[in-house]
Amino acid sequence: MFSTALTWSDLAFLAQGAAMTLAVTAVSVAAGTLLGILFGVIRVQAGPYWSMPLTFVLDVFRSVPLLIQLVLANAFQSIAKLGWAPFTTSCVVLSLYTAAYCTEIVRGGISSVPATTRRAARSLGMTWWQDMRYIVAPLATRVSLPSWIGLTLGVMKDSALVLWLGLIELLRASQILVTRLQEPLFILLICGAIYFLISFPIARLGGYLEKRWSPND
Amino acid sequence: MIEIENVRKSFGTLEVLKGIDLTVKKGEVVTVIGGSGSGKSTLLTCINGLEPIDAGRIKVDGTEVHAKSTDLNKLRSKIGIVFQQWNAFPHLTVLENVMLAPRKVLGQSKQAAEEMAVKQLTHVGLGEKLSVYPNRMSGGQQQRMAIARALAMSPEYMLFDEVTSALDPQLVGEVLDTLRMLASEGMTMICVTHEMKFAREVSDRVAFFHKGVMAEIAPPEALFGAPKDPELQKFLAATH
Ligand SMILES: Nc1ncnc2c1ncn2[C@@H]1O[C@H](COP(=O)(O)OP(=O)(O)OP(=O)(O)O)[C@@H](O)[C@H]1O
Numbered sequence: 001m002f003s004t005a006l007t008w009s010d011l012a013f014l015a016q017g018a019a020m021t022l023a024v025t026a027v028s029v030a031a032g033t034l035l036g037i038l039f040g041v042i043r044v045q046a047g048p049y050w051s052m053p054l055t056f057v058l059d060v061f062r063s064v065p066l067l068i069q070l071v072l073a074n075a076f077q078s079i080a081k082l083g084w085a086p087f088t089t090s091c092v093v094l095s096l097y098t099a100a101y102c103t104e105i106v107r108g109g110i111s112s113v114p115a116t117t118r119r120a121a122r123s124l125g126m127t128w129w130q131d132m133r134y135i136v137a138p139l140a141t142r143v144s145l146p147s148w149i150g151l152t153l154g155v156m157k158d159s160a161l162v163l164w165l166g167l168i169e170l171l172r173a174s175q176i177l178v179t180r181l182q183e184p185l186f187i188l189l190i191c192g193a194i195y196f197l198i199s200f201p202i203a204r205l206g207g208y209l210e211k212r213w214s215p216n217d
Numbered sequence: 218m219i220e221i222e223n224v225r226k227s228f229g230t231l232e233v234l235k236g237i238d239l240t241v242k243k244g245e246v247v248t249v250i251g252g253s254g255s256g257k258s259t260l261l262t263c264i265n266g267l268e269p270i271d272a273g274r275i276k277v278d279g280t281e282v283h284a285k286s287t288d289l290n291k292l293r294s295k296i297g298i299v300f301q302q303w304n305a306f307p308h309l310t311v312l313e314n315v316m317l318a319p320r321k322v323l324g325q326s327k328q329a330a331e332e333m334a335v336k337q338l339t340h341v342g343l344g345e346k347l348s349v350y351p352n353r354m355s356g357g358q359q360q361r362m363a364i365a366r367a368l369a370m371s372p373e374y375m376l377f378d379e380v381t382s383a384l385d386p387q388l389v390g391e392v393l394d395t396l397r398m399l400a401s402e403g404m405t406m407i408c409v410t411h412e413m414k415f416a417r418e419v420s421d422r423v424a425f426f427h428k429g430v431m432a433e434i435a436p437p438e439a440l441f442g443a444p445k446d447p448e449l450q451k452f453l454a455a456t457h
């Protein structure tokens with residue numbers, strides 16, 4: 001018969017880890033998406049030349065491994081005496097990382113709206129903002145959604161790296177239990193299942209929205 | 218009244234409009250013909266301020282289009298324009314497509330906008346298509362929807378830029394009929410077109426553009442019957 005030393009309180013410990021993963025992901029994806037929308041719009045409006053500095057900075061965030069960003073940011077905040085908690089530092093870094101990718105997604109979404117459609121909106125007397133709000137935003141969202149869902153799921157998994165700053169998120173919680181109980185396969189299986197349980201609704205939501213919008217393309 | 222005075226416009230080093238003068242009175246229908254690249258579309262987009270101009274001026278009901286102080290969005294709401302590509306808003310139903318600008322730009326109530334939209338859509342023969350999405354309609358229907366969408370703003374002027382050029386031949390008729398109907402109702406219109414028969418029928422005056430110059434302008438009988446400009450003679454010979 002299958003037996004395990006895993007107790008209910010160990011499971012609660014894992015759940016706390018999962019909650020930390022969710023918190024870091026939620027904050028980073030929310031902040032990163034808002035920033036990404038802002039930067040994406042700026043990139044499209046300013047054109048490739050004037051947005052070069054912004055593009056450069058975002059490219060740095062996209063190309064330097066997240067782990068290095070986390071460690072450097074943590075060192076920086078301590079040198080600069082910002083007094084940030086590991087949770088804050090983690091969220092700031094992950095938000096910028098998310099924003100860097102989201103900017104490209106948003107830019108792609110906006111560029112996918114034909115110039116002729118936007119010209120039609122403007123020639124009806126709509127302002128730039130009305131065109132953005134009622135024409136570009138809905139159309140760009142439809143185009144960007146699959147990539148954005150992918151980004152969100154990716155950030156959730158990448159958020160495990162914040163364990164290097166001492167945060168006990170899902171993966172770190174599992175590691176602690178593995179070390180203590182010496183049942184790596186079983187515990188990692190549970191850990192994987194929890195990741196899946198968190199991801200699944202997000203992926204389904206994406207699928208649902210895509211289906212709902214597709215007949216109107 | 219639309220008054221175009223000595224308008225010049227370049228894209229980079231290419232001068233596309235080389236001093237255009239044209240006055241279109243209320244209720245008048247002017248069609249513009251001419252070869253590809255002669256500046257016809259550019260003139261229309263200058264009239265509603267989508268494109269800036271380099272010299273001269275354009276006045277619509279006395280308001281200078283390109284003056285800094287002009288509220289372009291307000292001005293555009295009285296100049297309807299329909300383009301060659303039928304630019305439906307694909308995420309909105311036909312009814313919503315037509316209601317959007319009256320609601321957001323003119324601030325109409327939902328009820329008033331809907332009433333107007335239904336009226337205009339019925340007018341162009343799409344009364345049965347209100348809750349359909351544009352991609353479920355033919356090009357001709359989408360183009361008529363674009364016309365209804367412009368008309369729902371109660372414009373005083375309508376500009377049409379080759380609205381039938383991208384349509385399958387069998388769909389051209391229904392859209393031209395819509396334009397004829399508007400012309401017969403007294404709408405002030407500038408129509409860029411390649412449909413010579415249509416131009417002959419509906420126009421008060423026909424303008425021939427050649428290389429950024431309005432080479433000839435005359436009532437259709439004169440322009441088609443006795444063209445003076447040699448380029449126009451060539452152009453007409455080629456299109457017949
Ligand atoms: N946004 C633009 N940027 C650069 N050049 C342009 C632009 N729009 C038009 N042009 C050029 O200006 C010239 C006139 O264009 P326009 O579209 O006004 O011609 P047209 O008379 O409408 O021709 P067609 O019958 O092919 O529609 C063309 O040579 C075109 O390539």
Ligand SMILES: [Mg+2]
Nearest residue numbers: 257258259379
């Ligand atoms: Mg043209």
